[in-house]
Amino acid sequence: MSITAKEIRDIAVIGHSGEGKTTLCEAMLFNCGATDRMGKVEDGTTVMDFDELEKSKKFSIYTSVAYVMWKGVKINVLDLPGFYDFEGERHEGLAACGAAILVIGANATIPIGAESVVDYCLRLGKPLIIFINGMDKANADYAGTVNALKEKYAGKLAPIQLPIITDGKMTGYVNAIQERAYKFSTQGPQEIPVPEQLSKQMYDMQSALMETAAENDELLLDKYFEDGALSKADTVHGIRKGIATGNVIPVMAGSAYQNRGVINLLDEIVRYMPAASERSSTLANDLIADEVVGINCEEDAPFAAQVFKTVNDPYSGKMNYIKVFRGRLRAGMTVYNSNTDTEERIGQIFLLRGKKTEQVAELCAGDIGAVNKLTDTDTNHTLCEAGTSIQFDPIRFPRPALSLAVRTSVRGDEEKMFAGFNKMREEDYTFSIGKRADTGEFVLSGQGEVHLEMLAKKLKARYGVDIILSEPKIPYRETIRAVAEAEGKHKKQSGGHGQYGHCKVRFEPCENEFEFGDEVVGGAVPRQYIPAVEKGLRECLGKGVLAGYPVTGVRAVLYDGTYHDVDSSEMAFKAAAAIAFKEGLKNAKPVLLEPVMKLKVAVAGEYLGGVMGDISKRRGRISDSSAEGGVTVVIAEVPLSEITKYSTDLRGLTRGQGKFSTEFLRYEEVPPQLAEKIIAASKQ
16 A cells, blocks of 8 residues: 555544544444444444453543545544543644544533643644534534534634534535535435525525635635635635634534444545645754754655554553654664664554554555554654654653552552553553652552543553552641650569660750750760660651651750669660650640642633632632633642542533642641541541
C-alpha cells in the first residue's frame, strides 16, 4: 500500500464519556470495510475498546488507534477516552492528530466536558468537526443543540447539513452546499429531492456558508462583494481554509448506533479536513544547531518522529506508538533517540486496528503506526535519522490530583507492587506512587477515584498483586500552648544492680519543631546522663498525648533531678524522660494542629460564585483572585482535611473545566469541636 502525506488524515474522536465516540469509530470501520459487522460497547465486541477493563466498565480507558481507507484516503482514527480521569490519554492522542471530531448528544446543551476539549483543540490549532449524535432518539433536538453551540462559539460554527426528521427521528439529510438531499437506507444514503419544507432553510444556510467562506479568504471576499455569491467550489475552498486555521467549526448530525450520517461524515473528513501534508510545520529543537526549527511534513526529508504512547503487554512486550512528522521510517533502519542519546534498530513496523496489528515495510511522513522491542525508547521520546539530532516538545501531562493510601492485601507483596507500578508508569505518566515521610503510608496518586481504581485492577490483572485503597491519613500534629513542669522517675530493683533515673523538665512552646535546654546546676544530673534525657524526649516526639500524632513546637528544659551512684544509667534516664514527657504535655494545654494548604483554582467566571462559596464551606479563607483571559484564578488557604477529594468535587462544580493546584503552607490549630472528633476517632 503506497500512501503519501497528501492522502492521510489523522483524526481524534473526542467528547465526554457516554456520547458515542467508540460506537462512531465502529461505524466508520464498518462502512470502510475494515470490519464485517459493527461491534457494541455493551457487548464488549468493539474494535477500539479491546482491553478487558474497558469491556467490563463499558467505557474507554485508553487511547486506541485504527486506520481505514475511504475514497483513496487513509484515515487514522484515534478513539480517545472521554472520562476526566483519563485526560493524559487524551493529550497523547491529540498530540498525534492533525484534526478532531467532537461527538455530542442532541440534547440542546453542550455536554459536560465538551467545552474543555473544544477549547483545548482551539488552543492547539486543531481543526474540528462537531458531530451531533443520537439523532435516532426520541426528543433529539438538533436545532437546540446548534443554538447552544452558537452561543458558546459565536462566529465559528458552520452547520453544513440539515437533518430530515420524520416522526421525531432523523431519516436523512440535506447538504446545503451541494443542494442535494439523501435518505438513509440499508444500502447507504440514497439521493432524493430536497424536501420542500427545508428549501428555505437550505438556502439560508447556503448563504451563511458563503459568507463564512468569504471571511476566510481575501480573494473570495472580494468576489463575494462583487457577485453577491460564491460557487460551490469556492465555498468549499473557503470553508476548508477556515477549518484549517481554526476559524470555522462545521457541524453535522447522525446516529452512530444506527449507522446514519456516518458515510456523510467520512465524505466530509476527506473533503474538508486538512491532509497531513497541509499542516503547518511542527516546532522542534535542533540540538546540533541549538535553535528552534520548523519540521515540515516532507516524505523525502530526514526522518523524524515522536512516540506519543507506550503499551507494555506482559505477553507480547513493549510497543511504542509513533507519529512520523518527517521522512520515512523503514524496517531495518537504525534511528537516533535524541532524548536518551542512544541508537535503536527498527525491527518490525505495524499499522494498528485496536489490538490487531498489520506488519508493513515503512511509514511515511504524516502517518501513525507502532514499533516494538525498542530498548531505550518511551513516550515523549523523539526518534530521528542517524546523523541528525532534533527533539520535539514533550506532551504535557496533568499532575496527579487525588491521593489514596495503598497497601497490599498479602503481606510481603510490596516489592511486587512497586515493580508492577513502575512498569505501568511507562504507559501512564499521570500517576505516581511513593511513601509519605509524615505518615509512613504508601500513597497512590492519580487523576481521580476511577483512575486509581483502574490502576488497582490493572495491577491485579497483569502482575497478580491485590491492593487495598483507602483514605490517606491526615498528618496532624500536636503541640502545647502553656508552660508546665513535670518530673519523671524510673526506679526498678530486681536483684543485683537496679535502675534509677530521675529528671525534672520544664515544657514550653517554641517556634521550632523541638528544642532542648539544660539548666542543671550542682551536678543534680551528671553530665554523662544529660544526652540520654534529650534522647529520651526526642524519641517521645513521634507520639503525642492527645491522639498519638507527632509533637512539634516544644522546648524541653532539664532543670533538676537526682541520680544513684550504682543504679543510674543512660537507659534509666531515657525512661525517666519519657515519663516526664507524657506528664508535662498533659499539663501544658496540648492542642491538635492540622496542615493548611495554599489552594489555587482556575475557573471560568460563570462558576466563580459556586467555587468561592464551596471554599468557604471547607473552612477556607480566600486571599486573592484575579481575572485573565476569561478565567479567574482564586487563591485560598484551606485545611488539607477539607480537600482530600477536591478534584472530584471541583469537576462537579465547574462541569469539568476547573483546574487546581495545592502546596503546603503551615500548621494551624484545629477548632476545638473538630479536634474532639479527631481525638475520639483515633482512640477508637
